[in-house]
Amino acid sequence: NAGVTQTPKFQVLKTGQSMTLQCAQDMNHNSMYWYRQDPGMGLRLIYYSASEGTTDKGEVPNGYNVSRLNKREFSLRLESAAPSQTSVYFCASSEWASGGPLEQFFGPGTRLTVL
Amino acid sequence: SQKIEQNSEALNIQEGKTATLTCNYTNYSPAYLQWYRQDPGRGPVFLLLIRENEKEKRKERLKVTFDTTLKQSLFHITASQPADSATYLCVGTGNQFYFGTGTSLTVIP
Numbered sequence A: 001n002a003g004v005t006q007t008p009k010f011q012v013l014k015t016g017q018s019m020t021l022q023c024a025q026d027m028n029h030n031s032m033y034w035y036r037q038d039p040g041m042g043l044r045l046i047y048y049s050a051s052e053g054t055t056d057k058g059e060v061p062n063g064y065n066v067s068r069l070n071k072r073e074f075s076l077r078l079e080s081a082a083p084s085q086t087s088v089y090f091c092a093s094s095e096w097a098s099g100g101p102l103e104q105f106f107g108p109g110t111r112l113t114v115l
Numbered sequence B: 001s002q003k004i005e006q007n008s009e010a011l012n013i014q015e016g017k018t019a020t021l022t023c024n025y026t027n028y029s030p031a032y033l034q035w036y037r038q039d040p041g042r043g044p045v046f047l048l049l050i051r052e053n054e055k056e057k058r059k060e061r062l063k064v065t066f067d068t069t070l071k072q073s074l075f076h077i078t079a080s081q082p083a084d085s086a087t088y089l090c091v092g093t094g095n096q097f098y099f100g101t102g103t104s105l106t107v108i109p
Helices: none
Strands: A004-007 A010-013 A019-025 A031-038 A042-049 A064-068 A074-078 A087-094 A110-114 B003-006 B011-014 B019-026 B032-038 B045-051 B056-059 B062-067 B072-077 B086-093 B097-099 B103-108
Touching: A004 A087, A010 A019, A019 A031, A019 A087, A031 A064, A031 A074, A042 A064, A042 A074, A042 B086, A042 B097, A074 A087, B003 B086, B003 B097, B011 B019, B019 B032, B019 B086, B019 B103, B032 B062, B032 B072, B045 B056, B045 B062, B072 B086
Parallel strands: A010 A110, B011 B103
Antiparallel strands: A004 A019, A019 A074, A031 A042, A031 A087, A064 A074, A087 A110, B003 B019, B019 B072, B032 B045, B032 B086, B056 B062, B062 B072, B086 B097, B086 B103
């Protein structure tokens, strides 16, 4: 099993360009997440999908859109990239219980630089 | 605002000693607290989950506690080893979920 995979691993964009980050999981999890990680800020939730067909905003959704393509895949789109979106992006998946997400499995991350 | 707080200062301990990391939560009542390990350049890896109705959970050399009165979780690594050196993240989950900024642990041989 590959677990959670993300593409691309690295990306450099110019301000205003758009791009989509891809994420796939092979653990048959219902829930998937997108986080960004910045120095000194910790992991912050951008969007999540508790189950196929649903998506919800997290702590920092502005400037991003998501698509839960099917149970396996959850993509993150930057429509018009800004330097403030320079970050490391992590995708994760898990099962969901009454108390929220259970053990989350993370991908290797995408390092994005916006010039 | 709702928040998960971890000591941002790095923790250095001698090999063989017990490392204790602290996670406090404010304006928030998480149903679960989870602990993850993160190595440089990698995604976090799950270690332990404790529910609000559990006082303590153990897994091998790891122990986590959940004190709803103090609004705090403690994470212990006993008989620490240099391989335990990493950043440890606390996350509270419930209706929303928040990660702390992590505590960097260095175990000195």
